[in-house]
Amino acid sequence: MSxxxxxxxxxxxxxxxxxxxxxxxxxxxxxxxxxxxxIGEATARELARLGFxxxxxxxxxxxxxxxxxxxxxTALPLDVTDEASCAAFCAAxxxxxxxxxxxxxxxxxxxxxxxxEEQWRWMWETNVLGTLRMVRGLMPTxxxxxxxxxxxxxxxxxxxxxxxxxxxxxxxxxxxxxxxxMRGEFLGQPVRFTEIAPGMVDTEFSLVRFDGDAxxxxxxxxxxxxxxxxxxxxxxxxxxxxxxxxxxxxxxxxPRDQHSAMRAHRAxx
Ligand code: 8X3
Numbered sequence: 001m002s003x004x005x006x007x008x009x010x011x012x013x014x015x016x017x018x019x020x021x022x023x024x025x026x027x028x029x030x031x032x033x034x035x036x037x038x039i040g041e042a043t044a045r046e047l048a049r050l051g052f053x054x055x056x057x058x059x060x061x062x063x064x065x066x067x068x069x070x071x072x073x074t075a076l077p078l079d080v081t082d083e084a085s086c087a088a089f090c091a092a093x094x095x096x097x098x099x100x101x102x103x104x105x106x107x108x109x110x111x112x113x114x115x116x117e118e119q120w121r122w123m124w125e126t127n128v129l130g131t132l133r134m135v136r137g138l139m140p141t142x143x144x145x146x147x148x149x150x151x152x153x154x155x156x157x158x159x160x161x162x163x164x165x166x167x168x169x170x171x172x173x174x175x176x177x178x179x180x181x182m183r184g185e186f187l188g189q190p191v192r193f194t195e196i197a198p199g200m201v202d203t204e205f206s207l208v209r210f211d212g213d214a215x216x217x218x219x220x221x222x223x224x225x226x227x228x229x230x231x232x233x234x235x236x237x238x239x240x241x242x243x244x245x246x247x248x249x250x251x252x253x254x255p256r257d258q259h260s261a262m263r264a265h266r267a268x269x
Contacts, residue, residue, distance in 0.1 A: 009077050013092040016055065016074050021094045023053055029096050029145075030240070031055045033080055033134060034103030036063040038203030039153055042233035043100055045071055050237050052098065057089055078103075080130030081122075090137025095145045098240050099138050101131045101152040104175065106168040106209040115167060123171040131175050135182060139191070147244050148191035151236055152179040156199045156252065162261040168209075183249065192247040194239045199254030199261070200226040223266030224257035 020029060030047045034040040035056035041063075044054045048071035056071075057078030058064050068075035076092060079085040080103045104127035107119040131152060142148030157169045158176035176195055183193040206217035220226075232253065239248050257265040 009088065012076060013088050016076050017092045017094060019074055020053070020055070020092070028052050028098070029055065029093070030098035030100065031057065031093060031096060031134075031138065032100040032102055033057050033078060033130070035067065036060040038205065039198075039201060039229045039232045040100070040102040041067060042229035043102060043236045044073065046230070046233040046237040047098065047100075047240060048073055050241055052240070055093060058103070080133060081125040083133060086130075086133035086137055090134070090141075093138060093141055096138055096141045097145055097147060098149045098151065099134065099142060100236060101134055101150065101175075101179070103130050103134075104153070104171075105205060106157075106165075107211070108167065108209065109164040110167070111164055112166050120167040120171075123167050124174070127171040128174045128178065131178055135178075139182075139186070142191050143186070143189050146190050149194065149240055150179070150182065150191065151194045151196060151239060152176070153232070154179070154195050154197045156197050156254065156261055158195075158197050159252065160261045165261070183247075190244070192244070194248045195250045196232060196235055196239075197250065197252045198227065198232050199252075199258045200224075200264075201229060201232060202226040203229050223269065224255060224264055226255050226258075227253070 030052040032040050032044045032054060035044045036058035044056045044067060048054050054071055054073035055076055056064050056067055056073055057076050059079050061077055064075040076089055078089045107122050108116060110116060154176045155172045157165060158172035161169050179193060179195050200221060202221055206220045210216040235251060235253060
């Protein structure tokens with residue numbers, strides 16, 4: 001399946017590589033994963049607004065094409081759970097200044113004793129191995145370009161453990177540790193590393209977590225004003241527009257009414 005996937009899109013990859021190679025030499029290039037919605041989509045728009053040529057990667061091709069057309073970027077199919085898809089995507093990027101590891105998410109809320117291995121596998125595949133595949137594929141290009149930045153969107157779940165969230169919190173902790181380890185391993189190279197750990201952001205996140213159950217998803221944000229995708233995207237834009245010698249290591253951002261994963265102030269209905 002993996003081989004067929006990358007073969008199906010080989011024309012896209014060739015066209016993307018040629019288009020990127022033909023960009024003016026001073027155009028900075030960014031890659032955003034999970035760009036078909038939410039934080040990824042808003043980040044692609046924000047980086048385009050700041051002058052980047054943005055390569056948007058995700059599985060949902062229609063949404064990706066529409067976004068790329070809107071921001072004059074490049075759409076490339078990407079499934080971060082598929083090694084061949086990641087390899088084909090990364091091989092199409094000839095130069096790169098910013099990589100935003102945004103693809104990921106949560107599935108389910110269950111105790112450790114009731115954990116679903118299938119949900120755990122999906123969360124580890126998308127958040128952890130997806131990030132691993134993309135950084136391994138793109139770090140050589142980021143270094144070679146001479147001024148790189150890796151932004152990884154983790155979560156407050158990368159900092160806290162909470163009841164019934166172990167599949168997600170463990171995956172986010174692992175993704176964050178992978179990212180923080182690279183900050184050390186690439187010390188001395190021309191690449192910066194920023195982890196952004198958001199709390200509640202009103203995106204498809206909760207809908208995916210609760211398998212499309214809109215009532216459950218809405219309940220997550222009941223009685224408070226959550227952040228929106230643009231709130232996080234603007235932070236990515238701020239990070240990406242700092243001078244090259246400034247590395248924002250970690251940014252934790254939550255709605256005013258959210259204290260932590262398990263504690264929030266909610267207005268009574
Ligand atoms: C999700 C953060 O606070 O919605 O990454 O659980 S929160």
